[in-house]
Amino acid sequence: MTSMPDFLHIDPTARRVSLDGRNPAFYSDPNRVYAALHQHCPTFFWEEQRQWFFTGYDHVNALLRDRRFGRQILHIASREELGLAEPAAHTAHFDLAERHSLLEIEPPEHTRLRTLVNRAFVSRHVEKMSGEIEELANRLIDRFEKDGQTELLSSFADIIPVTMIARMIGIPEEMGPQLLKWSHDYVGMYMFKRSRADEDAADRSAKEFADYVKTVIAERRANPRDDLLSHMIHTEHKGQFLTEDELVSTTIVLLNAGHEATVHQIGNSVRIILESGLDPAAMFADAATTERTVEETLRICAPVHIFQRWALEDVEVDGVTFKRGDKVSLILAAANLDPNKFTDPLTFKPERNEGANLSFGAGIHFCIGAPLARLELNIVLPLLFKRLPGLKIAAPPVVKDVYHFHGLERLDLRW
Template identity: 60%
Template sequence: MPAISIDRGQRRVSIDARDPAFFRDPLAAYAEIHAQCPAFFWEERQQWYFAGYDDVNALLRDRRFGRQILHVATREELGLPSPKPHLKDFDALEEYSLLELEPPAHTRLRTLVNRAFVSRQIEQLRPDIERLSHGLIDGFADDGEVELLKTFAEVLPVTIIARMLGIPVEAAPDLLDWSHRMVRMYVFNPSYETELDANRASADFATYLRGVIAEKRRKPGDDLLTHMITSEKDGERLSEAELASTAALLLNAGHEATVHQIGNAVKTILQSRLSANELFVTEAATQLTVEECLRFAAPLHIFQRYALSDVELDGGITLRKGDKIGLLLGAANVDPKKFATPNVFQPTRDEGANVSFGAGLHFCIGAPLARLELKLSLPILFERLPNMRLKCEPDVKDAFHFHGLERLDLIW
């Protein structure tokens, strides 16, 4: 159990997010938080956090909060520091990221890419995902052991999202490298070196994407990037910067979380000692198993929102315009008010949706794709390698936001 101190009366919690006991097993700390004060001021972070399912679900949908604040206030007004010059390229690539926009800019971009990600479209990828899963397993099935993240969990999602966008699959190693270096920015207090490196990765990524976009303009294909280049919304096309931002977000978001979800799911199922044959016996059982993996072993534990105006929340929590709040998706998924015996992996449960894909305006656009990748790849993996087991207890990454494994060594 991590060192956690809770002042219930003042609703203050002190916990070090870099404490291995915490990031290895945040569910234990969440149980304490749920029992004592699910809405709390996190001392180390100096802001309010919410762990309760109903709070997280409602605040994600609450239009008094947004992912962005600079559309309703200036930096000066809010006392925010100026952008850091050494993050120029990183900021430029984030500028038109759907995740960082609010309506109407968000609506315009989201509408344009949404069609490609609706379930009907995504279903067409089924044979591709199945073939790729089998092909990757063929590569190591006879070895008796494998490190699953590098050989499988990482390759599958990046290949699929690159194909969807019409990006050459040979670029996958670069895409993974740029993406890993950029997402390190989302840990608490990234170091100067992390920032510099993320900026360099963003510059290289943007140069690469601009090259692909120019190529698509010359030679349009039957892919999402071409669709984004040629589509018009209200007589307007996407600018070069909007195209690069959107492509970068889709590529990064299209694999970072899914990699960890595949890893977390395999570990969870193996440690549960439940029979994979039963977990995946029918499509309906597989669906329940995937949802329980998403609930119990979510890869993304926290997202933030800005108060867009002064807000008074229930329970006397007062926020000023520009204040940030933290929404603990990973904790909401184990709220005992919503899920009975929440810290037990129990794929037969039917207590409603988890919040692993968020909710409201920014609800994960890739949820149907991620779900299909999980629904197909997990049963194939367990069917092809029925005797696989953990070689050792896998190490969890030192990054509270991205709950995932360093590596996942399996033997059979």
């Protein structure tokens, strides 16, 4: 039996849950709460969020693929019809940047955008970057190896994903720190209980980000290169080219999604490996064990926890009736801990081989950057432990208050 945390209140009969998403006891260790939800109430109405949530693996997996649900609703119904408020004026720049985001649109627009971008992210193209990833990781470790200690996020994890996605798209690498700042502000819009200050920062950064991307687009229009941005500008799909707004939205979402989650996952993975007390050399003995270890870290400490969907029609799921225009939430990280799918789910078992985790989603919105993220993790994690034998956690890691993302404030290591 899973003990119930005292800050979590579950009414299994009514399937209602009360939980403060900003409580450090929750976001620091959400897995304990997910275990209690699986035991008592895997499908529930979260009082504070005023929404239904699903945690069961089969439900989450099915709903991610269910075309009766989608990432947008205004393509089939008006705001008046659905009783939705008008967009806020102070987030107009953010809303414009999101309007054509791959994460937020449905077919046929989604199909057209994704088709243009997809080719760059398929495994065979991404794998050509292996040498570059390894070279960059080694160069970063060279800088701090002799110190006997480092703060891993700022010296390593922050740098690798943003550098690689910037190279791929065609953004100068020296923009890395600025991209990180814009991205952190931007994703603040997805946090629970965001403040007006968070919204203002996100809108300001969305405008600066978009203005910068437009300057790079103008350069690539005049002087195309062998990069993804040039490809998106100059390639047509069924006679159509991407508009300026579509190019800006797509570039921003690729830069954000291409590094934010992977930064978190490098930190989460190193932490879980070190706290397990298991031998890293055994986990990274060869390509097969490395791959299993990486997938197990993705399962047990996913970097993105929740994806939402709109009901596009009246529909019933697990005895809950949804009307067109209702929003539902799928907790990917909780689905990864479903005891009906994974044995002893709260235990880190690098040798585990019980099926796919849902950390990258599923269906038409499956993470386009998954091959790149997996490649980065499969290269940099073994390298880190090989180059720094005797790696230990030097100070208790603190989890960021950014739920529904999951990552560390910092990770202090010594060796």
